[in-house]
Amino acid sequence: MRSHTLVGALVLAASALVSTASPAGATTTAATCRVELNFVDAYDTDENNGDEIKVNLAGFMYPSGSRYVSMHNGDRAYSGNFANPVTTIGTTGSALFSLREVTPPVVGQGSVLGSVTAWGATCAQLATGQSIDVPQHIFGNGYWYFMTLVMTGL
16 A cells, blocks of 8 residues: 555654754854844824834835834834844844934934844854844833844854
8 A cells, every 4th residue: 555655754754854853952052143123112202193213224224215114102013114124243243223213205314213232242142043032112302112123043
């Protein structure tokens, strides 16, 4: 019967996977980390009709061009709303994600509301494939945001 052949092939494949797998509990320390924006929450916006928000990462504005994310009290915007700002850092580097309020129609660098920094020292503590959130409350005169990054060991 064909089912015996299929079962035999599955047993051989499973044996090969087990023999090449790492021993239980073994981990590899990350040499680098992927750092990406997870989300931004608006608890109290500066303007009554909401704020126009961008994220600056290494001099690049997200989203690009004249686009921005409109945020009102109680809003949550995810990484995709900002065109997925992401970078890679080493175990001694850092990445600064700066929250900016811009003023349309001429959307430039805007005003810095605050920032979140991902540190290489945190990356050095991660195993390959392990992730950690990097959260930060951002307070200012008339505004309050909560921004979270995700750092993943590579």
